[in-house]
Amino acid sequence: MHTRKHILVIGGGVAGMESAIHLCDMGYEVTLIEKQDQLGGHVLKWDFLFPDHRPAYEITNELCPAVEEKATIKLQTEVKNIVRQNGHFEVALSDGEKLTADALLVATGFDLFDAHKKEEYGYGIYDNVITAAELEERFQNKIPIRTAAGKKPARVGFVHCVGSRDEKVGNEYCSKVCCVTAVKQAMRVRESLPGCEVFCFYMDLRMFGRYFEDLYREAQEKWGVQFIRGRLSEAAEDIDQRIIVKLEDTLAGRPLRMAVDLLVLLTGFVPSEGTRRMATMLNLPLGNDRFIKPSDEHLRRNLTPVPGVFVTGASAGPRSISESISDARAAALEIAAWFNNSSQHAI
Amino acid sequence: MKIEGKRALWREYQKAIADDHYFYVRSCVRQTFFPGAEKAFIEIMKNRLGKDLYEEPIHTTCTGIAYHSDIVPLETTMTVVARQFALMTENGYENLAVSCVTSFGVYSEVLETWHHFPETEEKTREMLWKATRREFKKPANVAHASDILYKFRDQIAAQAVYPLINRHTGQPLRVVEHIGCHYAKMFPHKGVGGAEYPYVLVGMIESWGGEVVDYPERRHCCGFGFRQYLIQANRGYTFSNTKKKFDSMAPYKPDMIITNCPGCPMFLDRGQYAIAELEGITYGENGYGIPVFTFEEVAGLVLGFDPWDLGLQFHQVAVEPLLDKMGIPYDPAMKYAGSGGKFIGSPELPEVLKC
Structure with missing residues (x-):
């Protein structure tokens, strides 16, 4: 001993x-x-x-x-x-x-990636762009999911890989947990706002863990979360403070432009x-x-x-x-x- | 919109802009598109701000349009750029003041290339020497002309005769700022305010009394896009992009647009005629368009220059509604008078766009 x-x-x-x-x-x-x-x-x-x-x-x-x-x-x-x-x-x-x-x-x-660094997504500038951590805080404190103006969002978008797998910000690695976190949160948003459309904008879905794939299937089949494969090029605010997102839907093979009421950024890990x-x-x-x-x-x-x-x-x-x-x-x-x-x- | 968020970002993107003694290189096309803009810049720099600015008559194109159209190879572009630097060196200057946004991008790209691949600089020096027997020093400072007026924006504001205020309402004019793609999208740290939310024109608008309009397609290309417009078959893309911008900004009811690029005011101004003819749509008040200006023209108006001396009669979209809002006097009879007062002819008026 x-x-x-x-x-x-x-x-x-x-x-x-x-x-x-x-x-x-x-x-x-x-x-x-x-x-x-x-x-x-x-x-x-x-x-x-x-x-x-x-x-x-x-x-x-x-x-x-x-x-x-x-x-x-x-x-x-x-x-x-x-x-x-x-x-x-x-x-x-x-x-x-x-x-x-x-x-x-x-x-x-780790720290969470500072979403301000993805300037093109407008975090800290546009009122209705938030991070997944901020959304989780609302869940935790039982704060209803609302836009900055206090309205029920009709459409919520989740952006995967914010600050991960991104050479532009110098982070080429995958942060592993963001994909499944987005799926988890998207389901919760659908559950708490039944009429709300929820979109996940992803590059790849890395459902590596046990039961993660089940979660992904449930998100689609039970909750109607829509998964769009494509990386956002930019987000901008319109006159009604909605967030206009632009991306290429790489499965449909065409550019996509969409307005969401709330945009949630899945910020990755940094040391x-x-x-x-x-x-x-x-x-x-x-x-x-x-x-x-x-x-x-x-x-x-x-x-x-x-x-x-x-x-x-x-x-x-x-x-x-x-x-x-x-x-x-x-x-x-x-x-x-x-x-x-x-x-x-x-x- | 959280303006503090933008201000925090702007603080990240500051650049050194020389104080004085500029070697000015003109644009190939601006004197045709907006003939008073460069003249106004020189006038403001020399006579309103008291700066030393030299223009060498034998400087040439930077090759920007040909380079971005794949007509000349990069080695040729580098050699032509080296010759501009040689002319600057021979005249005893080291601060390059660039009129054109694409040229600014070309100069920045060449200097970056030389920095990262020093052998290309050596090769360029050799080619320049063989072709012209000239040698050069690299500029100590490279600034776009809009950077320079941005730097002195408050001195211009101090001399302002007509600030960007609607004299009828007392409210700030609502101004769309449009930045040329080659200003900061290639090298965000070489532009004041970066690439996503550039500050260079915003700073002028704020300083001169206006209010900036942020709209969803603010970052979008004016429609020029080189390959779109230079290839005739692709010109539909040009106007569809231009229309996208106008459709996006229209709900904000802007009073005017300010640009810092040779192509952008051309396509945003003349494009309104094309869209009116193609689609029957106009974007200004009462069937007019939204007036589009270069930053030098706006500085000139603020400083009290005569609108016709600034060449505003060459605009497609009528500028008179904006002049009326700013309270700027003008003589309609002199709109198409040449420098000696001789009538130079007036354009045919379009059917849809009121001019």
């Missing part, structure tokens, strides 16, 4: 919490720091989850008390500086505290400010997507080339919640294996 090693988990989203719980269960001393005033990360802002529509709070309701019971939690705290010294990490925190850790787990996650900062501070290699690159994409997905530094969750690329949770458990095991292998102990 190992001596009681101390692990600093940086980031209190689902990946950080799940790893911390498992590390504690394995007998390690764990400190988890989170820059926000609450544990939970992005999941706190989601109302319900794909593919089974379960409430998102069920995830945080299970993870937050468990981690609070087992680990030392420091909220509104960030890493200011890290020095590797005598096989340990001397970490200076934003609250002035200094602590010593035997290993670091980077779980700083969070914290992930970028930790990568710089710890000299961690990045993939061409600018997320942290593990030592081996197949065999050691949580190990980094820097001894004693591990990565989990969306810090290492776009992931769903269930993937992040599996990955977090794998990270805990990876850390334990690393401690157990005394030949790798020297930092």
Whole structure:
């Protein structure tokens, strides 16, 4: 059995919490720091989850008390500086505290792509262009879906791949979860506004997960969501504040121009400010997507080339919640294996 | 519409525009289409703003129309552009002021190409030397003429005689701004305000008292599109695109249109005649069209230039309703008087579009 090693988990989203719980269960001393005033990360802002529509709070309701019971939690705290010294990490925190850790787990996650950067879609300029996160917030707060002028929308459009698979904004990767999120949200809009027409404008539908395809079929067959394959070229506002979208319907092989009352942008993942900062501070290699690159994409997905530094969750690329949770458990095991292998102990 | 959203974006797209000492390169076609525009620019720069602006009589086309029509290869375009730079260098200037939006795009594209592929610059220098025995320095600053009037828009506003205000209502004139495609769509950071919501003409309109109309097809091409109009069989596309823009802006009832491109005012102005004849539709008040201006013409009107000295009698759409709104005096009898007062002939009036 190992001596009681101390692990600093940086980031209190689902990946950080799940790893911390498992590390504690394995007998390690764990400190988890989170820059926000609450544990939970992005999941706190989601109302319900794909593919089974379960409430998102069920995830945080299970993870937050468990981690609070087992680990030392420091909220509104960030890493200011890290020095590797005598096989340990001397970490200076934003609250002035200094602590010593035997290993670091980077779980700083992702930020949502800033939709302002897709200037042609008019986010922040046109009143009726919103992001999927803002729509989810309305779901969560039971705010009826209305236009900026307070009218029931007769037509809602969802734009997939905003800031993903897009060379123009420098993000060539797929963010994985946006397709199914759009399907999930489109169904909810149809459910809450029965007369409303709902369109999804997509490049490809990447229904990679279990039951995702079922969701996609249900969206069409039960809810009448219309899927149009084509990437928006632009959005503009008309005199009635409707959003005029232009795209090429690549299945019909013709240009399409359509007015919607509300346009929802499915913004993708980008490395969070914290992930970028930790990568710089710890000299961690990045993939061409600018997320942290593990030592081996197949065999050691949580190990980094820097001894004693591990990565989990969306810090290492776009992931769903269930993937992040599996990955977090794998990270805990990876850390334990690393401690157990005394030949790798020297930092 | 959240204007703050646009202002935040505009802050991202600022460009350096030289203060003084410009080498001015004209457009091939503007003196035919809107003959007073470049003359007004020179007049404003030299005599109203007190700037040094030099025009070299032996400068040529930039090849823009031929280049975009695939008539000349890029190597030829680069060599011709290099010759313009050589003339600038020989005359002791380093700030290029470009009249034409397509030329501005060509100069920007050539400089970018040389930046990314330095061997093409070396090859161009060699070809220029062999052909003309000339050498050149690259410009320190490249600005479109609209960038320059944008830079000095507040100084023009300070001298304004007729701001963009409807004198009958006291309300700002409702102005559509139309930006030439080659201004910023190729290189958004080379245009004031970027490509999606350019600010260059908006800044002038705001400064001179007008109100900008944003309409759904604001970004759409005027219809020229080079391959559309230059190939006669494709001209239907030109007018269908022009009509699309007018149908889109019509509900906003704009008082006027300002452009910064040689082709756009041509097609938005003359296009209204073609649409009227083809479809029986007019877009202005009482059967008139919506007057279309170059930015230099608008600056000239604001500064109190005589409308006929600005060449506004060459417009297809009658400008008089707009002059009346702005309170600008004009002598109808002098509309078709030449420089010596001699009658130069008046055009036949169309049947549908009231002029």
